[in-house]
Amino acid sequence: MSTVSTVLRRDSAGARDAAGPGGTRAPRRRRPVRAGRLTPYLLLAPALVLFAIVILIPVVKAVQVSLYEWSPIPGADNTFVGADNYLKAFGDHEFGRDVVNATVYMLVTVPGQIVVGLAVALLLYSRLPGRTLFRVLFYLPVVTSWVVVSLLFRYLFSDEGALNWFLVDVLGVADHPVGWLGSRWTAMVALCTLGIWKGIGWTAVILLAGLQGVPVEHQEAAAVDGAGYLRRVWHVVLPALRRSLLFVTVLLGIGGFQAFIQVLLLTQGGPAGETEMPLTYLYRQAFDYLDFGYGSALAVLMTVVVLAVSVAQTLVFNRLDRGAA
Amino acid sequence: MTMETRRLRRTRYTARLLALTFGAVVLILPFAYMVSTSFKPNILAFDWPPRLIPDHPTLDNYVQAWTANNFGRYFLNSALVACSTTVLTVLGAALAAYAFARFTFPGRTLLFWTMMLGLMVPGVVILIPQFLVAHTLGLTDSLSGLVFFYVGGGVAFNTFLLRGFFERIPGELDESMRIDGAGTMRRFAALYLPMSRPALATSAIFAFLGAWDEYSWAMTVINDPAKNTLPLAIAQFQGAHSTSWGLVFAASLIGMAPVILIYVLGQRHFISGLTSGALKS
C-alpha cells in the first residue's frame, strides 16, 4: 500500500509538472478563492456516481463472492470459505502457466503495438496526398470483425497455410511446414502477431491525437524530412507525447493481460490448454464449472497484478518526466 | 537547394508513400476478405483456402440481412443508444478529467486510481453482480438502461484519456482567464473544450465505437426482441453447427458504416486541431 501511495503522490506531482510545458515548472500559486472547495467534487460527481453504480459496487460484490463457495441463485446457501479460494489459486499450476502466457503476450504485444503504432502515427501525421484516406484505412482493423481476423490468421498459420508456403516454397528456409498452432510457443507467436496487428490502428489513433498537441515550436520536428530525423523524434516528439504514451502503455498492458477473444478464436487454448490465458481460464471456472467463488478470487489476483504493472509503468514515466524537465 | 537534396527529398517522400501503402494493404486484407465474403452466394462455411474475389458476386446477403427480422429497427436502437452514450460519456469524462487535471483536493489520487481500477477488473466476473444491480434499479431490458451502463462503464477510460490532454494546456492561459474573472465552468467551456478538440474527437470516436459494438451486456439484459441492438441481431445469424458467414458479414458491414462515418467526421477535428487551440497560444 505504501508503494501505491508514493506513486500516487508522484503522479500528482507529475500532473503539476505537465501543467507547465517546455520544462519550466509553473510557479506555485494560491488555489483559487472563488472556486469553492466543493467544485472539483461537483465536477467529478456525474462520472463518479455512474462509475460507482456500474463498476465499483459490482467489484465490491465480486470481492465478497471470492470469499465464498458461491451460487448465483438467490436464496442458495453460500458457504464462507475465507481465503481458501486464494490459497487454491496459488497452488494452481494451470493458472500459473496462464499467467506466464499472458506475461509473455504482454511483453511482446505492448512494445510491438507502440513501436509500429507510433511509426504509423508519424507517417500519417506528415503531409501526404490522401492522408485522410490512409487514416481511414489504418483504422479499419479496429472495426473489423474478430471472427474474420482470427479466421484469416488461422489460415495464415495453418499447416498448409500461407506462411508455411512462404517459408518452405518461396524462401526455402524450412524444409518442411512448421506446425505453428501445434505447440505452445509457436502458437504464441501466432497469438502475438494477431494481437499486434489488431492493435496498431487503435494505438496510432491515440498517438495521432497526441501529436496534435505537440507545441508549435516543435511541429517542424515531426515533419519527416531532413537529417537527424530519428534523433529529433527521440528528443523532441517523444517527450512531448509522454502523456499519450503513458496512456497507451497502461491501457495496452491491461488489455494484453486480459487477452480473451483472440485466444478463443485462434487457438482455443490449444494444444492441450498450453496457450490458455488467465481470463479464458477464469471464465471457465466461473461459467463452465459454476465455481464463481474461485473465478472471482482469480479475478481479484489478476487485478492486483495488473494494478502493480500499471503503477510501475506510471512510475517509470514519471521518472522520465522528471528527466525531461 | 541543390538538385541532389531535392532528389533525396523526393526519394524519401516516395518511400514514405510506399511504406504507408504496404502497411495499409496488410492491415485491410481481412477487411477486404470480409467485404468479399459478403458478396459471395450464401454458403455455410468459409472458403479454404480463402479466396478474395467471389466467383459469382451477389447482393443477396445484403438484401436478406436488411429484410430479416426488423433490421432497420435494430439499427435505429443502436444509433439512439450509441449517440446518447457518446454525448454523456464525453461530457462526464471531460468534467472529471478537468477536475483531475486542474484541481488539487483531498482524495484526488485515491479517486483517480479507483477509477483506473475499474479498467483493470476483468468484466466477466462482475457480470452477475452488475446484472443484480441493473435488476434492482429496473435497468434491464431497456435501451436507457443500456446507456446508463455504457456510460458508467466507459467513463473511466475516457477520463484517463482526456486528463492527459487537459494537463498539457498551459497553466498560464488558465491563470490569465481566472484573473480576468472567468469562473470554473467558463474556463472549462471557453478554454479546455476548444483546445482539446482532437482529444474530444478521439474520445467521442471510442465512446461511440464502444457503445455501437457492445455485445455481452446487451445480450445479458435485453430480452424483448423489439429492443435488440445491432450486435445482438448480427450475432443471432450465427448458428450452433454452421453459420452463413456471408450474411453475418453483410450485416456487419451495414453496421460498420456509421462507425466509419463518425471516424471520418472525427478526422476533420484532428486536422483542425492543427490550426486552432494550442497553435494560437
Added chain:
Amino acid sequence: MIMSARRWRAALGAAVAATTALALGACGDSKPASSDSLTGTITFWHGYSADAKELKTLREVVIPGFEAKHPGAKVKDVAVKDSDLRQKVLTAAAGSDTPDVLRADIAWVSEMAKLGLLERLDKAMPDFQQYAGQVFPGPLATNKYKGSYFGLPLDTNTRVLMYNADTLAKVGVTEPPKTFDDLRALGDKLAGSHTYVYAEGGLGGWSILPWIWSGGGDITDPNYTKATGYLNSPQSVAAVQMLYDLYKKGEIPNGIVGAGGGMPNDEGLVKGKYATILDGPWMYPIFASKYPDFKLQVAPVPAGPGGSISVVGGEDVVVFKQSKHQALALEFTRYLLSPEVQTAFGKAGQMPVLKDLDFASVNPTFKPFAEQLKTARPRPPVPAWTQMDDVLGKKLQAAFKGQMSVQQALDQAAAEIDTLLAKG
C-alpha cells in the same frame, strides 16, 4: 378429468395427421382443460440462428399452431446466439428473471436441476410416462438427475461414420470399416500414402466415448457414481489404445491432441486426406453448399466387442420453477413433442426424437442417424460433466504426447472423476 382429457388429446395427436389434429385439438380445449388457466403469455428462449429454417418453422408454424389451439395463450420467443444462451440463462437466474420454457443443450439439464432452477417434469406432468415412452432412450436419459426427470428431449443427433468411397477404392477397399479390425486393416493399407485413416478433433467425451463404448468399456457405472473400474477397465483401455496406436503410426492426424492448423474435417474428407470421420447430421447441408459434387457416404460407427455405440447430442425442453404460467408452459412442452411439431421441425432440418416417426418421409438423411440412435448413449448427465470432460481430455492428451501410458492416463482420470462425482 383433466388428466384424461389431456391423454385423449395426446393420443389423438399421435394418431392423426397434422391438419386434423389442429382442428380436433381446438375442440379438446373447449373442455375442462381450458379452465386450467391455459391463457397468458409465456416466454421461450432458444438458440436458433436468425436465418435457420427451424426459426422460420418456429415462428410461422409452431407458435401460431399453439396459439390457435389455445385462444388467449401467447408464446414469446427470444433468440440468443447459441454459444451465449447458457450464460444468459445463468445470469438471468441470479436475478430471478428466468424464461418459462427453454430449449436447453442436453448437457445443461443436470446442472440447472442441481441449481434448483427446473421443474420436475415427472411430477408436474401426470402424463409424463406416456411422453417418455415415445422418445429415444438415449436423449431421454439426458434429462435425468438424481432419479427424477427435469425435461424432455426436443431434438437429437448422434455421430456416424462418414467416408469417402473414392479414397477407399484407391486402396482396393469397397466397404467402409465395419469393425475395429477393419479400421486397423484400412489403416495398414493406407500407411505410406498421404491419407489418414481417421481424423478426430480432440480427446474429450464427444470424441472418445463412441470408441470406448463400442469397445465394451464405459466411463462410469450405470448410476454415475464411480469411474474407477469402468473408465480404466481393460475394455476402455484397449479401445483408446487402438486410437493411440493409429496415432503413433501416423494414421491419425495431430488434431486429435488439440493441435490447430490441420485441414478441417469436411475438406479433408473431400480431398481424400482423411478416409473417415465421425460427425453429425448438420454436415449434410454444409457439404451440399460447399462441395455440391461430393457424394457423402455414411455408415454405422465401427463395431468393437461392445457393439456399434455412438454418443447422443441435441437439445431438451425444460420448464422453469419460477414460471408464472406453469400449466401453459407444460402444455407448450407437450405440444413441442407432438408428431406434427416434430415433423415440421424435422422437415426444417432438426432431427426428431420420436422413435416411431417415419424418418425416411421426414428427411431421408436422418435414416442412418435414427438407426445409430437406437443404441447411442448420452454422456453422463451429471452437473460435473464439463469438468469430467476436461479431465479426460487433458489426461489423454498427456498419454498421446507420450508423457504416460494410456492405462496410467485413464487410471488418473478415473480417480479424479471419482472425486468430482462424489461432490454430486
